[in-house]
């Protein structure tokens with residue numbers, strides 16, 4: 001029997017959501033759908049957070065995620081207010097989802113259609129590997145079915161609550177083994193092993209060390225499919241924000257939250273913004289990077305082992321006057337010859353990849369309107385050490401590393417790339433750190449075993465009864481599908497389990513006093529987090545740079561746009577105790 005989910009006790013009529021990234025927007029929509037009044041306070045100039053946009057030189061550059069999977073979760077958030085994905089966005093399903101290019105000059109397209117992919121693998125590596133693909137596809141599909149409802153899309157109050165048939169099934173499926181060996185069981189071809197296991201890097205862990213359960217990301221990518229919104233990825237948060245406003249939410253930008261006021265009983269009673277405004281609230285959802293949220297709360301749960309952060313990345317956004325259609329699909333993975341060594345370098349040794357594996361995204365392959373006529377956008381993403389393990393001086397090394405990336409890609413077939421760049425924007429871990437992102441990584445805490453599922457930092461924090469965390473630092477984790485879920489799970493902590501919304505109904509309902517009053521007021525963490533006295537507030541959160549050429553929405557860092565320096569000053573945060 002499942003235990004009742006812990007929820008926020010007392011009145012929850014007016015909820016303040018801190019942060020208008022995808023977690024905050026998802027939470028907002030689900031709260032509105034359950035009849036709450038919602039005010040969203042966002043430090044940056046627009047919605048999106050890490051899914052930001054930069055408009056410069058006629059290019060519309062998505063500064064964050066490029067791989068959109070599981071769009072039904074977007075639809076679910078919109079449906080909470082009687083809206084829909086179809087009404088708000090035009091999504092293109094990408095085929096191929098990826099192209100993978102290898103150091104030996106070979107290439108394979110990853111199709112999500114089973115028959116098309118079997119054919120492609122047959123051509124690429126023979127019938128035996130195609131049969132292996134069939135088995136792997138069945139395995140990841142079964143893993144997904146077992147995990148989604150019970151382990152990912154669920155508020156879990158204790159690891160003990162997971163005991164049951166689904167856990168037995170997950171164990172039988174090998175979910176607690178390691179991903180690399182699990183995928184290797186289906187393929188002898190080293191290249192295919194990479195194509196179906198590299199996804200664990202999205203969760204911040206190398207395939208050899210990641211739980212095999214993380215093959216659910218392989219499922220999302222290579223079976224469920226990759227999508228792209230016309231207008232660019234930033235159209236997604238923009239659509240959610242528009243729907244939230246239409247459903248009655250108040251969204252305020254340029255409104256960094258610097259302080260939470262608390263009653264002696266441990267309830268957040270009001271939120272203070274940097275310009276001194278005080279907003280009363282019944283509950284708060286905090287979506288900033290985890291350390292920022294803890295500082296606002298004045299409370300950092302103690303853990304047996306300190307949090308470990310994912311590797312970071314260097315990003316080069318290059319607006320070019322030509323492209324390489326024979327080499328590049330919408331998403332192209334350029335694998336180096338090295339593999340295990342690459343992870344060792346970025347995870348353990350803290351040095352840049354010596355033989356880089358890179359993701360190059362060419363969004364103008366799908367939506368040419370993102371660049372001026374005759375021009376093309378290329379985003380180059382290079383995984384790199386975070387600032388906790390690496391000691392690279394990125395302010396000095398960044399420009400040199402940019403040269404290396406261009407040289408590597410030229411050698412791998414994008415001849416003339418360096419000369420074709422007309423507009424560019426380089427982002428390094430130093431920029432992520434300047435944004436206030438812990439360890440200089442935008443990918444939050446890694447999904448190691450000790451930071452997975454019930455052991456990941458909880459969305460409830462002991463001692464603060466009406467605050468809930470959402471976003472990539474808490475459960476279920478990093479990535480667009482997971483942060484959309486985290487917003488929903490945070491809303492459920494406030495409203496109780498979500499009720500289905502009849503299609504077509506608008507949900508601008510009056511708030512119901514006391515609705516959602518908790519089944520259980522105890523927010524104690526039973527798993528990874530334990531309790532400790534509050535941590536002191538530190539002054540460097542939410543830095544927003546205003547010194548860039550070009551226009552940004554969302555809140556994104558950058559080392560240079562056409563050579564303009566990045567800037568950024570941070571408001572400080574703190575916790576106040578008020579009567």
Ligand SMILES: Cc1cc2nc3c(=O)[nH]c(=O)nc-3n(C[C@H](O)[C@H](O)[C@H](O)COP(=O)(O)OP(=O)(O)OC[C@H]3O[C@@H](n4cnc5c(N)ncnc54)[C@H](O)[C@@H]3O)c2cc1C
Nearest residue numbers: 019021023043049050065066067257288442471472479480
């Ligand atoms: C370069 C990059 C590539 C990625 N690629 C992919 C991908 O291809 N596919 C995928 O699924 N995922 C990808 N991700 C991960 C995904 O984008 C993130 O996990 C997700 O967008 C995080 O959303 P969030 O709402 O948790 O956090 P955020 O987007 O960071 O939102 C938090 C918000 O809180 C605001 N804030 C912070 N402090 C304050 C304060 N004091 N007061 C008010 N507001 C505050 C911030 O400005 C921000 O808007 C990528 C991320 C990056 C950066």
